[in-house]
Amino acid sequence: MAKRNIPKTRFTDAFIEALKPEGKQYELIEPGRTGLRLRVSPAGTKSFAWMVVHNGKYQRVSLGRYPETSLARARKVLDAEKTKHRSGIAPGTASDSPKTVADLVELFYQRRILPHRTRPDIVRQVLDHDILPAIGARRLQAVTTPVIASVVDTMVGRDATSHAGKATAILKQLFAFAEARGYIDGNPAASLRKKDLGVIERQRDRWLTLDEIHTVWHTLDAMPKLSTQIKLGLKVLLLTGVRSDELRRAEWPEFDLEAKHPVWHIPEAHTKNSVAWSVPLPDLAVELLHELKSAADGNIFVVPGAVPKEPKKPRAPIGDKALARAVARMFARTGKDGAPILPMPAWSPHDLRRTLRTHLSKLGVAPHVCEKCLNHSLGSIAEIYDQHDYMKERRDALQLWADRVRRVVAGETTVVELQA
Numbered sequence: 001m002a003k004r005n006i007p008k009t010r011f012t013d014a015f016i017e018a019l020k021p022e023g024k025q026y027e028l029i030e031p032g033r034t035g036l037r038l039r040v041s042p043a044g045t046k047s048f049a050w051m052v053v054h055n056g057k058y059q060r061v062s063l064g065r066y067p068e069t070s071l072a073r074a075r076k077v078l079d080a081e082k083t084k085h086r087s088g089i090a091p092g093t094a095s096d097s098p099k100t101v102a103d104l105v106e107l108f109y110q111r112r113i114l115p116h117r118t119r120p121d122i123v124r125q126v127l128d129h130d131i132l133p134a135i136g137a138r139r140l141q142a143v144t145t146p147v148i149a150s151v152v153d154t155m156v157g158r159d160a161t162s163h164a165g166k167a168t169a170i171l172k173q174l175f176a177f178a179e180a181r182g183y184i185d186g187n188p189a190a191s192l193r194k195k196d197l198g199v200i201e202r203q204r205d206r207w208l209t210l211d212e213i214h215t216v217w218h219t220l221d222a223m224p225k226l227s228t229q230i231k232l233g234l235k236v237l238l239l240t241g242v243r244s245d246e247l248r249r250a251e252w253p254e255f256d257l258e259a260k261h262p263v264w265h266i267p268e269a270h271t272k273n274s275v276a277w278s279v280p281l282p283d284l285a286v287e288l289l290h291e292l293k294s295a296a297d298g299n300i301f302v303v304p305g306a307v308p309k310e311p312k313k314p315r316a317p318i319g320d321k322a323l324a325r326a327v328a329r330m331f332a333r334t335g336k337d338g339a340p341i342l343p344m345p346a347w348s349p350h351d352l353r354r355t356l357r358t359h360l361s362k363l364g365v366a367p368h369v370c371e372k373c374l375n376h377s378l379g380s381i382a383e384i385y386d387q388h389d390y391m392k393e394r395r396d397a398l399q400l401w402a403d404r405v406r407r408v409v410a411g412e413t414t415v416v417e418l419q420a
Helices: 013-018 071-086 101-113 120-135 145-157 161-180 210-222 228-240 244-248 283-296 322-332 351-362 367-373 380-385 391-409
Strands: 003-005 026-029 036-040 046-054 057-066 263-266 277-280
Touching: 036 071, 046 071, 057 071, 101 120, 101 161, 120 145, 120 161, 145 161, 210 228, 210 322, 210 391, 228 244, 228 283, 228 322, 228 351, 228 391, 244 322, 277 391, 283 391, 351 367, 351 391, 367 391
Parallel strands: 003 026
Antiparallel strands: 026 036, 036 046, 046 057, 263 277
């Protein structure tokens, strides 16, 4: 039980800000019979509350966490709770106050995820498939750290360690949201660490050598059951370094292929960091994109999905796992002798970005230009003070890379790895 003290004067912001955490949790009761309480955890978290007797039982009503909930706001919420109590309504039953984890999930998704995430569907998938089935029906106040850890343990147990890492991060955000809004007194997920839960997030380091690029390029051409769009799309990824999702969602109005310097303008809605950027297109990429445009047959998407069964339904872009599945099919295919047609370590479409980045360095391209080619941040200070887009430098770098790929694909044996 928390130690309780009654200070000599009523709470003020200066008083609350000056409070320091102690070895154990303690609680202050505001003098003057206001009923306002302030609990300070050993970690320094400060939460407002009210203790009231309802139906013969003591009940603690959370009023919010300071400073997210200001002192003035806590007083207003307290007054509202007192009014409800006098009317016979149970305290803490505001219409938007979640009672179960499922209630909290919906508030979290609507108020925290949808307004701030470019791809909220990724979070929605984890919530619906991993969190809600496991603990959705539990009362919010009854959720403990071991309960949350068990959700992650289930995913680790089925060897979905990468997915478990994503779920851990979302669980921590979910209950931090609940704590910040005063729905719970503390975040039961705050102490969870991925390593303690058996979540091992492997650092990927796969990139393709020039010999592997030659093999992959021609293997793509020979794959009988891959669509032309998929084959060309993977090659465009290799040449431009864009993210798979940026290509998957790309539409033809984003491209200016007939300009003196062809460019692809990727809108912020299609980027991971919600920042629009322009990709200079080397000659070989332009050739592939013209082939894609011919194959698209008037479809607005650069890499459209399968033709829908309903005649009037428009074609959608390829699914978010289509490119990865195509690569997996190449690795699964064998030749007449039973040997795999891709005799190399496995790689994913995302590894093509690392391939481009690695070879740009080998070609002597400056590190900051390499990073800009991938739309990576150069750091907070550089982002603020350096507004240059390095378009010419990036165009030269990507053209240098495309020329190297063209020679490799053509089988020129004179291609050697030299620093520029």
